[in-house]
Amino acid sequence: MNLTASDHRIPLNDGSSIPIIGLGTFSNKRFKDLCFQSVKTAIDVGYRHFDGAYIYHNEHEVGRAIQEKIAEEKVKREDIFYCGKLWSTFLKPEMVQPALEKTLNSLQLDYVDLYIIELPIALKAGENIFPKDENGKWLFDEVNLCSTWEALEACKDKGLVKSLGVSNFNRRQLELILNKPGLKYKPVCNQVECHPYFIQTKLLKFCQNHDIVMVAYSPLGTNRDPSWVNIHCPPLLQDPLLISLGQKYSKTPAQISLRFNIQRGIVVIPNSFNNDRIKENFQIFDFSLTDEEMKSIEGLNKGVRFVKLSRFFSSEDGHSQVILQILILLLYIMFS
Numbered sequence: 083m084n085l086t087a088s089d090h091r092i093p094l095n096d097g098s099s100i101p102i103i104g105l106g107t108f109s110n111k112r113f114k115d116l117c118f119q120s121v122k123t124a125i126d127v128g129y130r131h132f133d134g135a136y137i138y139h140n141e142h143e144v145g146r147a148i149q150e151k152i153a154e155e156k157v158k159r160e161d162i163f164y165c166g167k168l169w170s171t172f173l174k175p176e177m178v179q180p181a182l183e184k185t186l187n188s189l190q191l192d193y194v195d196l197y198i199i200e201l202p203i204a205l206k207a208g209e210n211i212f213p214k215d216e217n218g219k220w221l222f223d224e225v226n227l228c229s230t231w232e233a234l235e236a237c238k239d240k241g242l243v244k245s246l247g248v249s250n251f252n253r254r255q256l257e258l259i260l261n262k263p264g265l266k267y268k269p270v271c272n273q274v275e276c277h278p279y280f281i282q283t284k285l286l287k288f289c290q291n292h293d294i295v296m297v298a299y300s301p302l303g304t305n306r307d308p309s310w311v312n313i314h315c316p317p318l319l320q321d322p323l324l325i326s327l328g329q330k331y332s333k334t335p336a337q338i339s340l341r342f343n344i345q346r347g348i349v350v351i352p353n354s355f356n357n358d359r360i361k362e363n364f365q366i367f368d369f370s371l372t373d374e375e376m377k378s379i380e381g382l383n384k385g386v387r388f389v390k391l392s393r394f395f396s397s398e399d400g401h402s403q404v405i406l407q408i409l410i411l412l413l414y415i416m417f418s
Contacts, residue, residue: 087128087367094270095293098245101163102344104131106353108138116355121147123357127364133351135167137211145189165196170205173225178233198247202255228262235266247271253288273297279318281383298343301350302336331369341366342379
């Protein structure tokens with residue numbers, strides 16, 4: 083792949099394409115008011131891909147920033163690639179289109195470029211995004227994901243979304259969709275945690291064999307919040323190999339980590355509200371890692387996630403119902 087700062091889209095299986103780097107827009111209360119300016123900065127730097135979600139509560143800021151840059155004629159709508167997410171309380175088929183329309187209204191857009199199922203598990207349907215009973219226990223629901231997918235396909239047919247995908251799906255869950263009778267549109271991507279300490283080799287190979295692009299969230303690791311992060315795993319960006327390679331190429335460990343994934347054909351969506359880091363993360367198209375260096379970085383794989391779920395995993399791409407329930411708990415902690 084000959085990727086450049088001005089031309090770094092890779093093809094999707096439905097004929098569309100996706101920029102191989104995007105800006106993640108997840109924020110907690112600490113960064114609540116920074117998203118608007120960060121998106122504008124990112125567009126000026128050269129980002130065209132923005133990853134958001136209804137439960138981030140800032141899609142209106144992302145949309146306002148995009149609209150301002152369109153008005154300034156810095157970009158056209160067709161230059162922008164926005165990925166939204168269908169949350170777990172909206173997986174019932176009749177709730178899919180209204181959920182997507184909420185995102186569109188917040189963004190002030192007629193369509194999104196990509197809409198993905200955020201988690202392969204359903205919570206009690208409704209506007210309460212973290213439903214619990216009077217004892218504080220989570221309220222789950224039963225939903226046929228194939229029916230959810232059919233509702234998403236209908237949204238695509240109506241022009242509300244260009245491409246459809248999933249997130250946090252393992253091989254078996256992907257096969258559920260891929261083997262669905264009457265499948266109209268395959269998932270174009272699977273968004274999962276992926277970085278040099280958790281390289282997801284088996285899941286990546288499966289996705290590649292089925293022409294599904296892997297999208298890496300937390301490609302630089304995570305913050306060190308002990309309430310939901312495995313702080314016993316050393317910080318990724320302090321790894322001696324990444325530091326050494328950074329010195330060789332006059333790059334930062336973050337840039338080495340991002341370059342590692344894009345050379346594997348993996349889309350990266352680093353999250354930042356720091357203008358300098360936003361610019362720095364984008365500067366990954368003026369160097370390449372050698373095959374030997376790529377193998378050395380692969381050797382850093384620890385097979386563990388930064389979120390504290392490792393003891394529940396039986397394999398690097400295996401999810402269980404328990405894991406997903408705990409992941410929802412972690413999301414609740416992060417957004418509350």
